[in-house]
Amino acid sequence: MHTFEIWAPEARTVEVKIAGKSFPLKKREDGWWMAEVAEAGPGTDYAFVLNGEEPALPDPRSPWQPKGVHGPSRLFDLAAWNDGKASDGKWTDDGWRPPSLDKAILYELHLGTFTPEGTLEAAESRLAYLADLGITHIELMPVATFAGNRGWGYDGVDLYAPHSAYGGPAALRHFVNACHEAGLGVLLDVVYNHFGPMGNFLPKFAPYLTGNHVTPWGDAVNLEEAESDGVRRFFIDNALMWLRDYHFDGLRLDAVHALVDRSATHFLEQLAAEVHHLGSSLGKDFVVIAESDLNDPRLVWAAEAGGYGLDAQWSDDFHHALFTVLTGEKEGYYEDFGSLADLAKALEKTFVYDDVYSRFRKRHHGRTAQGLPGHRFLGYIQNHDQVGNRAKGERLGHIVSLGRAKIAAAIVLTSPFIPLLFQGEEFGASTPFQYFTGYEDAEMGRLVSEGRKREFAAFGWKPEEIPDPQDRSTFERSKLRWDELAESPHRELLTWYKKLIKLRQRLADLSSGAPGSTRVRYDEQARWLIVERSRARVLCNLGSESVRLETGGRPELLLASDESVAIDEEGIALGPDAAAIILLAG
């Protein structure tokens, strides 16, 4: 027996179709329809018929789409692991609590390219490696079912159904449990700002979208108009499901700047409150982290202080400031950055654009983050977007010297922010992370391939230079090559990352996010920079000449990125592209 429930406030009739038989649903006053079907249970395939119109449609809240976005939905018993009666396992993570965000080091992981197999099961075999690396949380790129077998995951349409190519709901449950057993927290990337262009049947069920606001993906999600209660519930119930039923430790919200909500209680405030409330009731501290392009501290201000009460947000300003200093790039949004002064401001004040005019945006941008700890922000030098949105998906190590990659790591991993690494960054993977899709619809595939070429034509790229997203080799090329761990430059970088992580975790000076805990000195011409973190100093030479920097105190050398680093009682010498971390005598 199973009770089917579906929200379709404007439908005239709703039936659920199972093995060729139709069962009518009854409407409740709140726009939900219900039917108990005796012959349905876990494993049953089903689809909904609205107003008698074929073909039948998958469930917007489908727990499983084994045959993809166009196929039927399949019932899955999410509660089966709770009572220990399931044949395929049970939860063994009672009492698991991940480290809090002020102690966290995150690792962004894309299931399709993390292993050759591209599955949840295969990823489990690498968990010990990640724990040994010292990271505390995996941040899993979206797992919601999207059209085609391969993709980044941001074009999901069945938000409740873990993607079948990764292994579906059973494999995801197993994976989260295995992470916890390995001592790793897991955050999930969820996309609530749009649906993918293929297989999105939700607008047939209810007004999930509105034409009154335009986003980069078309119509906006309806968060403030008629029937928006149900739309908000759709997303928030999804968030609660991942945390309650799949045991995720928190969520990363994709691109919240694309949400438009003038309601008196913003969607993000409601979402954060409900997630935290669920956590309280379960004795857990679930976290909600937003990707935001707004430079708006309100996202992480406490609700009592007029904020939305999110736990943290991504901070691209730090990335852009660091990346442009390392690479000298000036295209696109990088035109707003490039000086050591910008990098210093990012480290000291988080937002470089804190109500400052942006040439790229052609307007003032942002607001001061004053008073907020660094641990409300994520700091990174690589992530799926910053790598993958380049024409050829080059990682930092493909653009700069090993020395500069080490400097980048040192600055990120001693920053006041929550460090985030992108899979393979820690060993300087030779493989790129390119933009790939796997649309089976030929027309959609053509549109994506041509759109990608057109996008980069504006930056002077020739069409043939751009990897074709639809070509399977673009996906294959983006997979990590784990055999590289044995090769010398990769091994050297991995050792550097491990040492930095250990040092951050040992020395509170380097992990503090307290306001004012970071001071930066630099010489824009000579290209050196010293990050002062309480008694610790991170010294970086980005110039082409060796420098000698006076440090005061009696410095103890904690880490040196290469053999050029030499220390004496009054200072420290660094060759080009070298970094060192020292501790001054208390």
Next chain:
Amino acid sequence: MHTFEIWAPEARTVEVKIAGKSFPLKKREDGWWMAEVAEAGPGTDYAFVLNGEEPALPDPRSPWQPKGVHGPSRLFDLAAWNDGKASDGKWTDDGWRPPSLDKAILYELHLGTFTPEGTLEAAESRLAYLADLGITHIELMPVATFAGNRGWGYDGVDLYAPHSAYGGPAALRHFVNACHEAGLGVLLDVVYNHFGPMGNFLPKFAPYLTGNHVTPWGDAVNLEEAESDGVRRFFIDNALMWLRDYHFDGLRLDAVHALVDRSATHFLEQLAAEVHHLGSSLGKDFVVIAESDLNDPRLVWAAEAGGYGLDAQWSDDFHHALFTVLTGEKEGYYEDFGSLADLAKALEKTFVYDDVYSRFRKRHHGRTAQGLPGHRFLGYIQNHDQVGNRAKGERLGHIVSLGRAKIAAAIVLTSPFIPLLFQGEEFGASTPFQYFTGYEDAEMGRLVSEGRKREFAAFGWKPEEIPDPQDRSTFERSKLRWDELAESPHRELLTWYKKLIKLRQRLADLSSGAPGSTRVRYDEQARWLIVERSRARVLCNLGSESVRLETGGRPELLLASDESVAIDEEGIALGPDAAAIILLAG
């Protein structure tokens, strides 16, 4: 000599045309163009030519459009009254300070219909009447130049130019000064959420609008995209001009719910901060009041508490709750109201919809106003919208008995809110306030006339029943008839309003806006209601039978709406549609 300045960031060339001669402007880096023209000065007519394209366009910041929205702009010396050298007068309001909002009683005034002449000069002759009535501030409906000679004013396109049909800039300056001499404050209604459909040349100068958000009037104002700095400046400089150069005491912002702004500092917060900053520098307390349909307390929360820091906002919930109780109407948004319980909640908690499901909106709406004083909200039973947006522009007195009109006045004028009256309300004007326009463009006129008929067809009205907005008689019919003051029912109501105002101003119990200062008892069936205001009680009988209400204490009768009211030591009797105000012995 005059220095012409114009913001046109994307123009290739800009010239100013004066008496057939063209003078080129020079571009600055910030997108502004400038030219000093020796032969220009106050009174000079001019227009701008962009990219060499004729016809020349009026100045978006034109101080005067003597020939309407399509004519040339004319220079006007706004500073002339400051140094006392002008021939037509000087400011005589040094030291003028209006009462603060907690002591205010506002009067909404439409210049075109307030007097037979429809001018600022004619309105001046009625200032003594308004002062005698006891109101403290006039709230002037928009004066910015719009297409045609008559209209409500919400379709302005030259936001800096006082409408010529009202008398233009000189008459407006004179009017504000005269108000202050009469002891009256003056607030100005400004429209920053859209421009009128005729004569809006602003998009030719800069991206004032964006197609990324849709409003009831089409494209939204660009507050968050490229070049939005200049758009925000356009509106905020306008606000500052009215306060600094025309000596207005504050502003009423039209329909702020139609603004879309995801910037880290919301446009309204910036506007309020700049207005208050100007006030501080001049030693004045300028106020900013928003019309808002959001039921969002954030608008009036202090900026330090995460709010926008506005001084007050309109509150339609109180109107709708009171209006439906008085009239029994149920159409449109009135379906969400109708019970004495709603009215009680409005009086006690301001927002009836404070995160409650709204059938009309088909979603939850609003947020609690807890902790905010009533003086952050305007309370009214009539305003230009609530009267004028009815099919025939009927006032309350055209729909209900004199007794009920008196009850309405008693509830409004003893409420914790800032009372607002609509012109003529105080004497129960027989004249309606209908929707009228005066477009000279035939096609536009036809669209407006037909649109109005279509809008009301949805409510079952026949086309011939709807007054034609373009017909001059619709405008004429809406003018107040001051000879009615001598007629008995009008005189009786006027006396009632004057007594209520005097009582509110004498008795702090009745004007307090402190949170918790209002308690309401009622009987939904017997249709009586008692508003408890500290030691005062406002007793209203909305039933068809006489009632006897126990009051406790030793009541002193302060005001009775008719002869049915009788008081003794233990209670008070009221006939149908009667109200009384009593004071309990301390």
